[in-house]
Amino acid sequence: MAELLRYRDDETHEEPAVTLDAFLGQTNATAVRLEPDEDARALIPHLDRLGLIEVAFPKFRDGRGYSAARILREAGYTGELRAQGDVLIDQIAYMRRCGFDSFAPEKAISREAADKAVGFYPEVYQKAADGRSPVWALRHG
Amino acid sequence: MYKYDEYDQTIVDSRVAEFRDQVARRIAGEITEDQFKPLRLMNGLYLQLHAYMLRVAVPYGTLSGKQMRTLGHIARKYDRGYGHFTTRQNIQYNWIKLEEAPDILAELAAVEMHAIQTSGNCIRNISSDQYAGAAADEIEDPRPWAELLRQWSSFHPEFSYLPRKFKIAVIASDEDRAAIQLHDIGLQIRHNDAGELGFRVYVGGGMGRTPMIAPVIRDFLPAADFVSYMEACLRVYNRYGRRDNIYKARIKILVHEIGAAEYARQVEEEWAHVKTLGLDPPPGEFERIAAHFAPPAFETGLSDEIDRSDPDFALWLDSNTHAHKQPGYAIAVISLKPIGGIPGDASAEQIELMADLAERYSFDELRVTHAQNIVLPHVKKADLYALWKALDDAGLGTANLDLISDIIACPGLDYCSLANARSIPIAQKIAKRFENMDRQRDLGELKLKISGCINACGHHHAGHIGILGVDRKGEENYQLLFGGSGAEDASLAKIAGPGFNEDGIVDAVEKAVETYRTLREDGERFVDTYRRVGMQPFKEAIYG
Ligand code: SF4
Numbered sequence: 001m002a003e004l005l006r007y008r009d010d011e012t013h014e015e016p017a018v019t020l021d022a023f024l025g026q027t028n029a030t031a032v033r034l035e036p037d038e039d040a041r042a043l044i045p046h047l048d049r050l051g052l053i054e055v056a057f058p059k060f061r062d063g064r065g066y067s068a069a070r071i072l073r074e075a076g077y078t079g080e081l082r083a084q085g086d087v088l089i090d091q092i093a094y095m096r097r098c099g100f101d102s103f104a105p106e107k108a109i110s111r112e113a114a115d116k117a118v119g120f121y122p123e124v125y126q127k128a129a130d131g132r133s134p135v136w137a138l139r140h141g
Numbered sequence: 142m143y144k145y146d147e148y149d150q151t152i153v154d155s156r157v158a159e160f161r162d163q164v165a166r167r168i169a170g171e172i173t174e175d176q177f178k179p180l181r182l183m184n185g186l187y188l189q190l191h192a193y194m195l196r197v198a199v200p201y202g203t204l205s206g207k208q209m210r211t212l213g214h215i216a217r218k219y220d221r222g223y224g225h226f227t228t229r230q231n232i233q234y235n236w237i238k239l240e241e242a243p244d245i246l247a248e249l250a251a252v253e254m255h256a257i258q259t260s261g262n263c264i265r266n267i268s269s270d271q272y273a274g275a276a277a278d279e280i281e282d283p284r285p286w287a288e289l290l291r292q293w294s295s296f297h298p299e300f301s302y303l304p305r306k307f308k309i310a311v312i313a314s315d316e317d318r319a320a321i322q323l324h325d326i327g328l329q330i331r332h333n334d335a336g337e338l339g340f341r342v343y344v345g346g347g348m349g350r351t352p353m354i355a356p357v358i359r360d361f362l363p364a365a366d367f368v369s370y371m372e373a374c375l376r377v378y379n380r381y382g383r384r385d386n387i388y389k390a391r392i393k394i395l396v397h398e399i400g401a402a403e404y405a406r407q408v409e410e411e412w413a414h415v416k417t418l419g420l421d422p423p424p425g426e427f428e429r430i431a432a433h434f435a436p437p438a439f440e441t442g443l444s445d446e447i448d449r450s451d452p453d454f455a456l457w458l459d460s461n462t463h464a465h466k467q468p469g470y471a472i473a474v475i476s477l478k479p480i481g482g483i484p485g486d487a488s489a490e491q492i493e494l495m496a497d498l499a500e501r502y503s504f505d506e507l508r509v510t511h512a513q514n515i516v517l518p519h520v521k522k523a524d525l526y527a528l529w530k531a532l533d534d535a536g537l538g539t540a541n542l543d544l545i546s547d548i549i550a551c552p553g554l555d556y557c558s559l560a561n562a563r564s565i566p567i568a569q570k571i572a573k574r575f576e577n578m579d580r581q582r583d584l585g586e587l588k589l590k591i592s593g594c595i596n597a598c599g600h601h602h603a604g605h606i607g608i609l610g611v612d613r614k615g616e617e618n619y620q621l622l623f624g625g626s627g628a629e630d631a632s633l634a635k636i637a638g639p640g641f642n643e644d645g646i647v648d649a650v651e652k653a654v655e656t657y658r659t660l661r662e663d664g665e666r667f668v669d670t671y672r673r674v675g676m677q678p679f680k681e682a683i684y685g
Binding site: 062066117125139 | 151152156158162293295296299302303368384414418426
């Protein structure tokens with residue numbers, strides 16, 4: 001696996017992520033991996049003990065993970081939220097907006113290229129999970 | 142018309158810069174075609190049979206003269222002198238070079254236009270009533286709401302990798318000129334019993350290989366909750382829409398499989414949560430947008446009299462104009478369906494002329510219709526004759542709106558890489574067969590729609606007469622359908638029987654039309670007679 005791209009200041013979470021089933025069946029795991037067809041809301045009762053949620057993107061076209069990320073952030077999750085798999089550079093900006101702050105792409109993405117891709121859009125049209133003010137708020141600020 | 146402020150302009154300019162970078166990386170070989178494909182598709186760039194095709198968004202079909210002129214300029218400079226207006230109220234160019242695509246986007250951005258989300262599995266260009274702001278029967282102009290949706294859906298981070306493409310239409314009248322019940326989401330602006338403004342929400346309509354008419358999932362959605370409710374509708378779809386089979390991935394399949402009531406319940410549940418996130422812009426933002434759509438400075442006290450002494454003009458007047466809400470004005474429709482022409486095509490010169498005429502006669506506004514025609518929405522009745530003269534001189538004066546030769550046809554096998562059969566030559570042959578305008582007028586309103594494959598871009602399911610091109614053992618074959626409608630009386634057309642070859646389909650259409658002529662009762666359109674008598678008499682005439 002290529003290098004991890006992180007947008008967090010804390011230490012990388014060391015414990016390996018377990019499957020959702022395994023996580024729900026044991027009380028001490030602090031990292032979990034969510035597949036596209038798994039319900040992110042199942043994690044909501046356990047968010048305060050989670051340090052890492054890894055969301056799988058087996059194919060970049062499968063966009064369910066974007067909703068999973070927002071749901072987790074909307075529920076107040078502040079730990080590391082990692083997109084893993086077929087993650088391409090041109091998706092990083094959207095993923096950041098949905099709340100991902102860590103990326104484990106199958107094919108390496110340089111920090112520089114990722115920053116450039118994210119930097120293309122100084123303004124956004126809608127609220128998401130990244131706290132940015134949409135232009136409608138700026139217009140009426 | 143909506144005018145970009147600095148924020149809108151920045152966003153569209155950002156897109157041009159980003160796409161320029163992506164194209165450069167592709168040309169340099171840094172990314173593969175496989176990786177590039179989803180990126181170019183997000184910018185409306187398709188690889189077709191012979192060249193790249195670029196689809197430019199015309200939000201809710203509205204254009205200024207200046208924008209229209211730029212479309213003509215692009216046709217001349219980057220294409221072979223033509224543009225093709227589509228059933229999505231957009232324009233497509235069929236002969237584009239990849240390396241020039243970023244320059245085209247830059248030229249578009251300079252007149253507040255773009256190709257954002259005109260393809261890909263995202264929320265597509267928002268469509269609306271082509272007579273919005275002018276029609277006598279609307280309760281208000283639906284376009285400010287469409288613009289609000291355009292902004293909300295542009296670069297939506299959560300909904301850019303949906304199971305499938307997603308189309309939304311907004312109207313504000315009981316007469317449905319935008320086929321809202323055949324959209325993924327159809328919205329009708331209305332008042333509730335208390336006189337408050339809101340929307341009736343239809344979800345899960347569509348054409349393609351499994352056509353469906355959208356059920357109502359909410360009879361009244363208060364206007365203030367518009368964006369958050371859309372967010373909930375899309376989130377349920379993004380999470381639960383099928384991704385195992387591309388043909389079952391549209392929202393219509395989800396709504397059909399779980400049922401409209403269950404889908405509505407899930408949306409309400411999601412919405413209860415989403416509503417708390419403050420996603421809805423304040424009323425001031427809607428008012429800001431709506432101010433751009435204030436009615437133009439109509440003259441008052443104008444006469445409604447029109448000099449009908451030129452008989453050709455009188456025919457055009459009767460078929461190609463529509464009632465305007467302002468006395469002394471009319472809505473004029475420019476047919477892009479000359480007999481024997483390519484439906485929806487216009488030359489660079491014609492596009493520029495229409496731009497000029499809009500500036501001179503229609504408060505600088507044009508509309509693209511889903512029937513692939515162009516509307517000048519606000520023409521003084523006293524100017525109609527001069528307008529018609531100018532159009533007629535340029536080959537744009539065909540008086541066939543909603544008649545049998547006003548055919549909707551997709552690009553088909555002449556351009557489209559998915560096609561099974563050609564559509565354009567069939568449209569041309571049918572128009573030729575019914576060339577006699579007296580005969581066409583006698584047949585009355587008859588909506589004929591042709592698709593070159595089951596994807597149904599030519600809306601054949603919604604045709605009074607529909608034609609579907611299929612592949613039969615390597616030969617182009619055409620199925621004939623009857624009884625569809627995309628209007629407020631929405632219905633899906635039914636297949637008559639075995640298909641035909643190219644000449645056979647033209648003969649079969651003629652037999653069907655003659656059957657209607659024999660059976661029709663006073664005032665009945667083709668589709669009314671079909672609905673009354675059923676398929677049998679038509680079948681007998683065609684196959685008997
Ligand atoms: S209906 Fe088929 S042939 Fe026609 S444009 Fe659509 S995909 Fe192409």
